[in-house]
Amino acid sequence: MADEIVFKSVAELSAKLAAKEISSSELMQTFIARTKSLDGRVKSFNSFDEPGALAAAKAADERRAAGQAKGALDGIPVSLKDVIAVEGQPLTCSSKMLANFVSPYDATVTTKLKSAGAIPWGRLNMDEFAMGSSTENSAFGPTANPWDLTRVPGGSSGGSAAAVAAGFAPWALGSDTGGSIRQPAALCGIVGLKPTYGLVSRFGLAAYASSLDQIGTFAHSVEDAATLLGVIAGHDERDSTSYRAEVPDYAAALKQKKGPWRLGVPKEFFGEGLDPEVSAAVKKAIEFYKNAGCEIKEVSLPLASEYAIAAYYIIATAEASSNLARYDGVRYGHRSKSAKNVVDLYFQSRAEGFGEEVKRRIILGTYVLSSGYYDAYYLRAQKVRTLIRQEYQRVFTECDALLSPTSPVPAFKIGEVGDPLAMYLLDIYTIGVNLAGLPGISVPCGFTASKLPIGLQIIGQPFAEADLLAIAQTYERAHDWKSQHPEL
Template sequence: MGIAEWRGQLERGEVSARELTDQHLARIEAVDGTLHSFLEVTTERARADADRIDAARAAGESLPPLAGIPLAIKDNLCTKGIRTTCSSRMLEQFVPPYESTVTERLWQAGGVLIGKTNLDEFAMGSSTETSAFGPSRNPWNPERVPGGSSGGSAAAVAAGECIASLGSDTGGSIRQPAAFCGVVGLKPTYGRVSRWGLVAFASSLDQVGPLSTSVADAAELLQVIAGEDRRDGTCLKAPVPDYCTALQAPVKGLRVGLVKECFEADGLDPQVKASVLAAAAQLEALGCELVEVSCPRFNDGIATYYVIAPSEASANLARYDGVKYGYRSEQAGSLAEMTARSRAEGFGDEVQRRILIGTYALSAGYVDAYYKKAQQVRTLIRRDFDAAFTTVDVLLTPTSPTTAFRFGAHAEDPLAMYLADLLTIPANMAGLPAISLPCGFDDGGLPIGLQLITGVLEEPRLLQVAHHYEQAARVMDSRPEAALVA
């Protein structure tokens, strides 16, 4: 059931917030030993939150929209008094003294914190394998990755360990794990949601968004977390529309653009391509007009991203020097040696790799050739999108070229791992909203993800089209038997 259905049961007294919380805690107890979706389960906090909501309801108080709903939070969002590790030894003991804006808004809306979820270290990865505390596993097949970097959040939702969760998306880190785990993942417009309290990876790309079992639930969460925040200078001041009402607007007559370059991309699995094209046909049956469009620089996004994102990461992660907070090596005789050893011991291989790439790209003599050039290509990618949206209302692509791959499949080839984000990165480059939702399964029973992209601040249309497709296709009604998803 979704948030609206649970809210109805809570309001009618058919279930209490404490009972609903305990159901999900029991589910975590039953399956998380295998999945490792969570780094920390906040049992006492969750039950206390639920009991307060039950007491308020019993007293006849008017309750906010998420009252009693168990939610999980990616462990790169600061939660006051609760460890926020970014799945890194560097922050293993870090307990934030403040709450992130998005989590603060969730708790004000009555959400119940059930735990902090696993991720690739500092959100750098596409499989959750770079977590310093061990990988998460895919609920559909534990021998497969759940995607990344928000793999723990996606797996927790897919396995029923929470009703919904928050993740972050820098190059596809909400949408790709959503595709791999068969759930809905929404990356809002850059600046639509505050980044205050999100531990920075690449500041011009990072965005917080929901993972859920339905488009309607994604709309519910976005309604709560979106909006201006004076503490975040990049947060937009634009008014927040009614996302839930937007779901019901008709889609007949909308023009859906199939991005030619995505369907011609190297490495695109034929089963993924067929499933996504079938989803496009379903939208056509609903009254949409299908149009082939070209975004010539779409596939250049990945090369551009792996200059810009590591460069920003290099700058953002410079603060972890072993002096002010975080991990500090005790095996050093000087300040310089202590800093070097702290960073070498506190950061994992992938994080160190990206710091080195970014530092090189920003170094004297190379910044114009790499970072400045990448920013110029980024502008061209945005212009391609602008041109496409003069003729269509929404763009349609696969979310990922493949379904979930096996653990270790790309361990010796980081470039192959990076290609998992080939189709999601361009939306981040342009700051556009994008959503992934299930559109089928491959022969092995693994979910396939459909990606939709709209223009800046056009989340209402994005959610509208996704919701109508979801309701017509009913993909999860015909899902195959899975290892842990009930």
């Protein structure tokens, strides 16, 4: 019974709550029991507040019994990547630097979830400060892929993807700076949605690269991703990059007939470095759309393919260098006990508090912003970013959306990719979307011979999430990938 419940969609859980087939307290207890029993092997959670979650579930049951439920989501748990603020709960960013930090306020997305009655359930592991593609860079240890515990779940939102895939949470929030939602979703066999930059408030999101970071969703189904997006999207005065756009009912829009669509396939995304099994599964998904009446058109993204990685790792590290300067051992965060003076305090606190990958990116970012190198690197990378954005705009005059692999490879073994550059190249298909500020979604599209999930990435036009979700659901409805779950 428990296994059946934990893998139900949120739409199904909501219906069961409404029909009084299960209470929110029973639902919460089921997720808590499964997590406590199995997460010692997966390690997707950094922490969770069991008494607080049960108290919130009891309150939801009381509201529902009194006919005062806040809505369809009242009493349903949702887990959050440990980079999103929840008042009174740890906000560690999976770093020693913030190991003992407790958030004094809620992020905007947290406030919206609570207003809808959803129950924030636990803090999910991640690559430290969202810097990584495997969740191996966590100060609390790596997260394992529920499909194969010797392999990575992807990153940086690996804990979020693993928790949903393992049935520890019905859905979750993560952040996507260069593929950190879509790539782990692909490697864990679930749906991962990165919205258009500016659609979801970043207030309360610990910053990595402010012009690239975007909060998004993990779920078992496209419908659940649409529902969660509808809750968290919208303008926020506290976020200067928040866009004033009307937020439609994304879940309701899925019930409207749409398509067929003009779908582009970037030819550069099917070249060297793409795993043969991933290529075959994605091409089979593309063939499905063709047979469904969609116009399939080969397109070219030469700039995004050749220069996106370089531009991204200049822009992102430069912004990280600026954002992480606040962790100085003075105001909050880790403070060295061995420092002898103020200068030593800065050096020692950062040396002790940050992990190797974070240090590497701060150093690189500081270098490209330094006198004499700013124009040669940072300014040039920003110009390339503009060209990449324009390249996508040109392609979208011919297509409604683009189809591609999400990751060039399925989940690899923990510790297998030791070269930082090789790790960076794993984001080759996702980074351009962040540079251009576009929405993207990954949906399961098959498995390798060794039962590792494969993801199909669909890239949409700015603020066209309703169409993007409809395209994704068209594929999802015709296949049963989302009904398959790992056996722990």
